[in-house]
Amino acid sequence: MAFIYCKKCGEYRYLTPHAFWNITGYGAKCEKCETINTVTLENGALKKTIVVSK
Numbered sequence: 001m002a003f004i005y006c007k008k009c010g011e012y013r014y015l016t017p018h019a020f021w022n023i024t025g026y027g028a029k030c031e032k033c034e035t036i037n038t039v040t041l042e043n044g045a046l047k048k049t050i051v052v053s054k
């Protein structure tokens, strides 16, 4: 299980790793504050999270 967390409000959100194998720049919108958190996964492991403000 991989998870990201919103760097703006701290809300956690789970991702299903097998659905996101080796992705770059996946935009996961925080359901709480609607900030776009851009995440990069490599072999299902979270590499980094970048917050993109609206």
Ligand SMILES: [Zn+2]
Pocket (backbone or CB within 6 Å): 006, 007, 008, 009, 010, 011, 030, 031, 032, 033, 034, 035
């Ligand atoms: Zn948020």
